Amino acid sequence: MPEDTAPADLTTMRFSRAREAQAMAVLEDYAEMIDDLARQMGEARITDIAARMGVTHPTATKAVARLKREGLAVSRPYRGVFLTELGTELAARVRMRHRVVVDLLIAVGVPAETAEIDAEGLEHHVSEATLRAFEAYLAQRG
Amino acid sequence: MPEDTAPADLTTMRFSRAREAQAMAVLEDYAEMIDDLARQMGEARITDIAARMGVTHPTATKAVARLKREGLAVSRPYRGVFLTELGTELAARVRMRHRVVVDLLIAVGVPAETAEIDAEGLEHHVSEATLRAFEAYLAQRG
DNA sequence: ACAGAAGTGTAGCCAAGGCTACACCTTGCA
DNA sequence: TGCAAGGTGTAGCCTTGGCTACACTTCTGT
Incomplete structure (x- = not known):
């Protein structure tokens, strides 16, 4: 086994870190987008979020569901999406x-x-x- | 509608680009890893690839399958993985x-x-x- | 006031990239 | 030489993040 070049553990850790970062990326992008829309229009509507992100509205709905699950946002059916303090x-x-x-x-x-x-x-x-x-x-x- | 701040189309394009880049990322990482292993050990074995990437071997197998599909690698059952010229x-x-x-x-x-x-x-x-x-x-x- | 337009929810499909469990092939060593 | 150990393949499950299609709600304007 070639432990010669560089500790394989470190390499592995780098890839793991990159994958973790990627998992956060969507949450971060949506949070920022919702914040932008709230500033500009008073509230963030699903359709507007979807349009800005370049996805269809069901995709945006799913992302918002995940934000809610993570405690970053709140929303009621047919109403806008709002960030929590955390969000x-x-x-x-x-x-x-x-x-x-x-x-x-x-x-x-x-x-x-x-x-x-x-x-x-x-x-x-x-x-x-x-x-x-x-x-x-x-x-x-x- | 607030087309006031910045053309929404450009924002959308940025996110699309980021998503495309992400789709390539795995392919790129595996290609480089296989190349590294080939240099160091003469060939890239599934188990070694998996260990370095910090994933289990079935995950590595799937990734290699995708590399093969994209014409970046070749392999035969129970034998090592090799990059094509493209790879x-x-x-x-x-x-x-x-x-x-x-x-x-x-x-x-x-x-x-x-x-x-x-x-x-x-x-x-x-x-x-x-x-x-x-x-x-x-x-x-x- | 109400009908049509616009917005939202939901079901269900797909691919990717993780995983575990289990079957099968290869290899090395006793 | 043959069998156990280790490497590989494969099935099947999960989540995420895309999508389309369709149902339902809200809003708007005549």
């Missing part, structure tokens, strides 16, 4: 992280439009430690 | 991109270990344009 906090963290990631990409020379697009996928895999490093870099470069 | 090219691109992403993270101040962990998830969402920007940044920075 609002998550949305705030996600929004902040998104901005930092976009800013960092731009700072190292990525075109603004590309930065926005790539950040959407990237951000979910940026750990706290990396986020702090990004902030420090941006501050110092200022 | 090898993919693995090379993935490896190169991984290295660039890790280097960039380190360059902006992310601790090396953290950079390795985060890169595993991040890399799949780094577009060609962003990758070129990263390379340019690293080259210029020396």
